[in-house]
Amino acid sequence: MPETTGRATPQLDDLYRDILLDHYRKPRHKGHLDDANRKADGANPLCGDQVTVEARVSADGRIEDVAFTGTGCSISQASTSMMAAFVYGRTADEALAAVGTFQTMMLTGEAPPDEVGDIEALAGVAKFPVRVKCASLGWKTLEQALKDRTVDASAPVTTDEGKE
Amino acid sequence: MMRQSFNYGTDANVHRVYDLDAIRRDFPILKREVNGKTLVYLDNAATSQKPVQVIAELTRYYRDYNANVHRGVHTLSQEATAAYEGAREIVARFIGAKDPCEIIWTRNTTESINLVAHTWARANLVAGDEIVISEIEHHSNIVPWQMLRDDVGVVLRYIPMLQDGTLDMAAAKRLIGPKTKLLAITQMSNALGTIVPVAELAALAHAQGAIVLVDGAQGVPHLPTDVYAMGADFLAFSAHKMLGPTGVGVLWGRMELLEAMPPFMGGGDMILSVTMQHSTWNDVPHKFEAGTPNIADTIAFGTAIEYLEALGMEAVRAHERELLDYALDRMVDVPGVTLYGPIDRSIRGGVVSFGLEGVHPHDIGQVLDSYGVAIRAGHHCAQPVMARLEIPATARASFYIYNTRAEIDALVDAMREVVRYFGGVHA
Numbered sequence: 001m002p003e004t005t006g007r008a009t010p011q012l013d014d015l016y017r018d019i020l021l022d023h024y025r026k027p028r029h030k031g032h033l034d035d036a037n038r039k040a041d042g043a044n045p046l047c048g049d050q051v052t053v054e055a056r057v058s059a060d061g062r063i064e065d066v067a068f069t070g071t072g073c074s075i076s077q078a079s080t081s082m083m084a085a086f087v088y089g090r091t092a093d094e095a096l097a098a099v100g101t102f103q104t105m106m107l108t109g110e111a112p113p114d115e116v117g118d119i120e121a122l123a124g125v126a127k128f129p130v131r132v133k134c135a136s137l138g139w140k141t142l143e144q145a146l147k148d149r150t151v152d153a154s155a156p157v158t159t160d161e162g163k164e
Numbered sequence: 165m166m167r168q169s170f171n172y173g174t175d176a177n178v179h180r181v182y183d184l185d186a187i188r189r190d191f192p193i194l195k196r197e198v199n200g201k202t203l204v205y206l207d208n209a210a211t212s213q214k215p216v217q218v219i220a221e222l223t224r225y226y227r228d229y230n231a232n233v234h235r236g237v238h239t240l241s242q243e244a245t246a247a248y249e250g251a252r253e254i255v256a257r258f259i260g261a262k263d264p265c266e267i268i269w270t271r272n273t274t275e276s277i278n279l280v281a282h283t284w285a286r287a288n289l290v291a292g293d294e295i296v297i298s299e300i301e302h303h304s305n306i307v308p309w310q311m312l313r314d315d316v317g318v319v320l321r322y323i324p325m326l327q328d329g330t331l332d333m334a335a336a337k338r339l340i341g342p343k344t345k346l347l348a349i350t351q352m353s354n355a356l357g358t359i360v361p362v363a364e365l366a367a368l369a370h371a372q373g374a375i376v377l378v379d380g381a382q383g384v385p386h387l388p389t390d391v392y393a394m395g396a397d398f399l400a401f402s403a404h405k406m407l408g409p410t411g412v413g414v415l416w417g418r419m420e421l422l423e424a425m426p427p428f429m430g431g432g433d434m435i436l437s438v439t440m441q442h443s444t445w446n447d448v449p450h451k452f453e454a455g456t457p458n459i460a461d462t463i464a465f466g467t468a469i470e471y472l473e474a475l476g477m478e479a480v481r482a483h484e485r486e487l488l489d490y491a492l493d494r495m496v497d498v499p500g501v502t503l504y505g506p507i508d509r510s511i512r513g514g515v516v517s518f519g520l521e522g523v524h525p526h527d528i529g530q531v532l533d534s535y536g537v538a539i540r541a542g543h544h545c546a547q548p549v550m551a552r553l554e555i556p557a558t559a560r561a562s563f564y565i566y567n568t569r570a571e572i573d574a575l576v577d578a579m580r581e582v583v584r585y586f587g588g589v590h591a
């Protein structure tokens with residue numbers, strides 16, 4: 001029977017870190033950009049997670065602004081918010097490298113050695129394999145937006161390979 | 165646990181006591197711990213747990229009489245064949261069918277429906293013919309018909325779902341017309357628990373000369389079922405949702421239809437004779453059962469049905485109805501809860517689809533799991549239902565013969581924890 005003391009189980013607290021719940025409650029960079037020159041959609045149809053990532057990248061490759069919209073579970077939305085906060089103001093190359101770092105973290109469950117700010121809070125997701133695709137959605141969508149130089153990529157990105 | 169026994173015995177001759185403690189003792193998995201808590205298994209619409217009797221029969225087959233069926237004069241093969249064919253008789257009796265030969269073994273409901281789409285439908289339907297289904301169907305009773313539409317040019321029509329998850333019967337009367345050749349309809353919605361008035365719809369379809377296929381994946385495990393009373397021409401269901409093993413499904417069909425249908429797959433067991441030029445088909449049901457079947461699981465499915473028969477399906481329904489009443493009455497008090505599905509509980513199975521304000525169903529499912537409470541979160545393979553409700557997903561608790569009020573208390577307590585955990589989020 002559930003206890004009614006404070007937070008839920010320790011295991012759950014590993015997944016839903018305070019910082020993650022904070023990003024879910026108060027998403028950063030949520031909205032649209034009027035002058036985006038990069039954009040991609042991502043969706044995990046089986047979960048109903050959905051994000052759109054927009055960015056304005058300068059001629060010398062800097063992400064001058066970034067924004068996202070979307071709906072879905074706390075992990076997908078918080079992870080996308082953390083992603084946006086992290087890549088804002090960095091170069092596209094740095095952002096793509098961060099996507100790689102993030103993916104490694106999802107495999108190992110260990111916080112990366114380099115400074116990645118709040119993102120380290122997502123390391124706990126690796127212990128919940130079914131939620132990794134939720135956490136990855138925003139990152140894969142950003143990757144798509146940055147790689148695909150057209151403003152509207154055709155097929156939405158998905159990290160959903162499972163079956164319901 | 166508190167001893168609970170109720171008198172549900174409404175069957176004519178036996179007045180049984182529904183002994184919940186005794187039932188629970190037959191399901192060892194219910195003693196399992198999950199995340200340090202006793203498992204509360206409320207995902208029965210996805211698949212049910214299995215009693216020791218079924219597990220024992222599986223082992224007994226492999227230990228004592230494992231042999232291929234239909235092809236040996238030796239003792240083991242005869243024993244295996246007798247048990248395997250015996251399961252056909254048990255299933256026929258359970259659904260009120262006249263002839264065990266009308267029972268065709270498949271892998272699951274999905275395969276049963278696809279069998280009809282590939283054989284009966286392709287032999288009998290032409291471009292312009294209409295198939296009527298509904299918006300509350302499981303994907304397995306939508307996609308085969310969409311594929312048929314793309315191949316053959318039949319027209320697919322959907323009986324709309326009303327906001328409470330029931331079907332728009334006035335629209336159904338308009339949709340079922342002279343062009344309708346098939347009504348393919350669920351007996352009970354897996355997403356919302358809606359019990360569909362199948363007999364009424366079947367009468368409309370038959371009046372137009374159409375054939376009626378019933379998706380019994382949810383209905384047969386939970387409701388007393390009689391194929392003639394419901395007006396079915398075909399009935400599809402799965403063993404795994406009714407105490408049986410995975411990998412066994414049933415297609416029941418009226419013999420005249422089955423006899424006139426072409427086979428499904430070609431190979432051993434489904435033929436009478438093969439020359440290098442030509443083969444002749446075996447009789448129904450073997451015509452539809454090519455190759456070595458799933459012998460052990462089919463036999464154990466017979467054991468599962470005997471278990472349900474011993475309880476009585478009236479009693480099973482009464483038990484689930486009681487749990488449904490208790491669950492709805494308690495869940496409605498959880499802050500921020502939305503309950504989906506029929507208001508009229510007499511047309512609702514033991515399924516409660518719900519949402520909590522500001523919390524995605526997957527997060528609900530995750531927090532509940534940390535309390536050992538297993539529910540399903542998602543679209544439940546019924547995306548048209550979600551589209552109608554304009555939500556991406558729901559959380560769903562679904563009950564079966566072994567669930568208790570105490571387990572519903574655990575669900576409700578854990579739901580309150582979800583609210584606390586995500587408190588103040590209004591996404």
Ligand SMILES: Cc1ncc(COP(=O)(O)O)c(C=O)c1O
Nearest residue numbers: 272273274302304354381382402
């Ligand atoms: C109403 C309904 N139809 C069909 C199916 C498909 O059953 P199976 O996966 O056993 O083929 C299900 C199972 O979820 C169901 O609930």
